[in-house]
Amino acid sequence: MPSSPAETLVVGAAPPVRAPARTEPRPPPPARTPRPAAVALLRRLRRVSGLVAVLLLWWLGTERGWLGATTPSPAAVWDAGVDLIRSGEYGEHLAVSLERVARGLAIGIPLGVLLGLLAGLTRSVEDVIDAPIQAFRMLPHLALAPVFIIWFGIGETSKTMLILIGPIFPLYINVLHGIRGVDNRLVEAARSCGLGRWGLTRRVILPGALPQIFVGLRQALGIGWLTLVVAEQTATTSGIGYLMTDAREFLRTDVMFVVLVTYALLGVLSDLLVRLLERRALAWRRGFTGT
């Protein structure tokens, strides 16, 4: 009497498993692996090695004139940066820019999450709000900058509004799809354990959607910085975007590069922040981490 294993796999019309990595315990690492501290150091070195290579290439490029006569060398940019910081100008403008992004994200992110939650948890809400949100999403929101200036004036409001809009869409979409992707069989099991609507949301649906929500957060931050650049290009006399515009007027490419480097650093830092959050919140994950 064969107890056919193939047969036991037929499970009605259940949705496909989005298997959250249920694997056997890993085999112990091979004996030749060096000490963990050394491994960590090596990884850290590898991580900065790419950046160092870029800097070297940049330096070499300006030295040899590959990048044209007007491209400043890393050293010149460093000097310009130090000057700007010393004069207090840099700090002032950076503070203004950070505040703009913070204000926009502080409203945009919760709004996107909220809309995604409402649509994800309630079909009728999704039916109503999904179509308009998708329509707005297809508008390149950066093209709204002039319109926003007409609507909200040239002050901070129009800038905040512009930065606020962008992050809503990636969060909405990722929260919604994260929720839709939660394994229905887990929901059923939790329901059989007596969990109500609120308990299901808090202990099953939200945690299940969290990996996807983090993807949305990453994209939202990226869009936030991008929007900042555009928002500060016109109608302002403060912020690092203005610093750049101003430098262009006076052909100060070194200052322009200081701002560019600043954008890059801000992007890297915010990604680091998300990674940190992610590592704490998704400690249970046993996904593929590369070889």
Place this chain on the structure above:
Amino acid sequence: MPTPALSPSPPAREPAAHDGVRVHGLRRVFDGRVVLDDADLTIAPGEFVALLGPSGSGKSTLLRALGGLDPEAEGHIEVPGRSAVVFQEHRLLPWERVWRNVTLGVRGGDLRARATAALEEVGLAERADAWPGTLSGGESQRVALARALVRTPQLLLLDEPFGALDALTRLKAQHLVEALWEEHRPSVLLVTHDVEEALLLADRALLLGDGAIAAEFVVDIPRPRPLDHPELVRLRTELLAGLGVHAPAEHGRTA
């Protein structure tokens, strides 16, 4: 392992304060396709019933209806107040520690202690703080069993809980379920594909066919049951015939 009572249905140790299961005229239609049609089923308090049937015959559908997980099932269903389900897959929440999974949805104080007690019963107390993703298949299934036990169910619904386990682990899991049943005496409905599993564990084996219980086999053999008990061998042939398998005289089956 406590195996105190040898008679098939001894008086319940914890007097079961419920009337068991009574299902009458259960009907379930999926998109115009009738899966369950006027099915009747009773399970006495503390009785162990196995449910067999071909794949797709509606076993899981019946079990889900009993577990209150199918709002679209029609008919009269009477079940005790506290029931718990163990599914074919463990269905543990990967983002909650093992002990939090065990007490999922349990109200009241000192959840940790209750989880530990339940995990001890399945021999996994030391994994209470592990992530489910780090457990083996058999361990996960035992945690799922602990999650059911912690609710002190009056009705325990098991949907092929050992289907995915290897033969040896399955044997151990069967002993575990038997011991736990003898200790706590819930009514049990065990869905299984394994005829021997049904005959080893159940007081009664039911065959599901054409949307209703098509045949019933009373297994009146004292526990623990040897696989080669003549009555068991006879029932096995009958059950297999009921499932449409007319086995030739088999020899040397490794169990």
